[in-house]
Amino acid sequence: MDREQQVSATPPDLKARATSKAAGIPGVKHVIAVASGKGGVGKSTTSCNLALGFAALGLKTGILDADIYGPSQQKLFGLRGKPRQLGPRMLEPLERFGVKVMSIGFLVEEDSAMIWRGPMVISAITQMLREVAWDDLDILVVDLPPGTGDAQLTMAQQAPLAGAIIVSTPQDIALIDARRGIAMFQKVSIPILGLIENMSSFCCPTCNHVTPIFGHGGARTEAERRGIPYLGEIPLDMQIRKTSDEGRPIVAIEPDGVHAKHYVSIAREVWTAIVTGAAHRPPPRIVIE
Numbered sequence: 001m002d003r004e005q006q007v008s009a010t011p012p013d014l015k016a017r018a019t020s021k022a023a024g025i026p027g028v029k030h031v032i033a034v035a036s037g038k039g040g041v042g043k044s045t046t047s048c049n050l051a052l053g054f055a056a057l058g059l060k061t062g063i064l065d066a067d068i069y070g071p072s073q074q075k076l077f078g079l080r081g082k083p084r085q086l087g088p089r090m091l092e093p094l095e096r097f098g099v100k101v102m103s104i105g106f107l108v109e110e111d112s113a114m115i116w117r118g119p120m121v122i123s124a125i126t127q128m129l130r131e132v133a134w135d136d137l138d139i140l141v142v143d144l145p146p147g148t149g150d151a152q153l154t155m156a157q158q159a160p161l162a163g164a165i166i167v168s169t170p171q172d173i174a175l176i177d178a179r180r181g182i183a184m185f186q187k188v189s190i191p192i193l194g195l196i197e198n199m200s201s202f203c204c205p206t207c208n209h210v211t212p213i214f215g216h217g218g219a220r221t222e223a224e225r226r227g228i229p230y231l232g233e234i235p236l237d238m239q240i241r242k243t244s245d246e247g248r249p250i251v252a253i254e255p256d257g258v259h260a261k262h263y264v265s266i267a268r269e270v271w272t273a274i275v276t277g278a279a280h281r282p283p284p285r286i287v288i289e
């Protein structure tokens with residue numbers, strides 16, 4: 001059953017867009033999306049450190065900040081300045097810690113409000129995807145905005161996604177939203193590369209007591225229930241927060257530290273799934289018309 005048949009039970013608008021084939025991005029071998037159903041669960045921090053994890057594996061890596069309403073990759077990577085124009089339509093991504101970065105945050109003032117309607121958001125994301133000189137990347141990580149709106153759907157349908165990673169905290173409330181994200185990607189037949197539990201537990205730096213502030217293990221249970229890979233957990237840790245705020249992400253500045261090892265190991269697992277084609281695909285649905 002092909003992709004067009006699988007989406008035929010979805011609303012007409014979704015179906016029409018789902019059938020438009022996602023064309024490849026010149027110079028980019030694999031594109032993955034990092035998504036979350038809910039805001040503030042650490043999706044951007046995870047995308048940034050995962051991208052650095054791919055780079056640590058020796059892969060040529062880029063990151064696209066598709067979070068139009070709240071871009072943060074420019075800050076996480078400690079980058080300032082505007083991308084250089086290369087000809088009439090092409091922009092050169094900025095680069096730090098060996099990762100090429102493009103974000104709407106480079107193009108608008110930090111405190112300007114992004115009051116854009118859906119079509120403008122879609123056009124901006126499409127341009128950042130296709131009118132940027134990514135140039136010979138093994139992997140492009142796309143940091144999606146939270147939720148399952150227009151921007152997410154556009155990426156799911158217009159970018160040639162190898163798969164999506166869902167980030168959630170262990171709480172029920174975040175997992176309910178994560179489920180919606182999973183369902184959206186499955187509806188458009190994008191493989192789910194796995195679920196990451198962020199802010200999984202807090203280890204007190206003075207007494208080493210571990211406190212599951214947002215609960216613990218919820219994402220693993222959810223992944224098992226849905227039959228999708230569980231990629232692991234990242235603790236709630238002040239160093240992760242502090243280094244992110246300072247624009248010196250933990251994988252870049254402490255590459256041999258315990259957190260970097262976590263992120264790199266997740267990156268390795270994801271990369272293996274991509275190149276072996278082992279990414280989880282939803283079972284084909286029987287459609288009666």
Ligand SMILES: Nc1ncnc2c1ncn2[C@@H]1O[C@H](COP(=O)(O)OP(=O)(O)OP(=O)(O)O)[C@@H](O)[C@H]1O
Nearest residue numbers: 039040041042043044045146235236237240241244
């Ligand atoms: N594992 C972690 N430990 C400590 N702090 C974290 C961790 N992950 C993220 N944070 C912090 O939580 C806050 C929110 O993280 P982030 O911006 O990555 O979330 P998000 O899901 O991308 O948010 P948004 O929905 O606004 O895009 C940031 O201050 C970040 O530094």
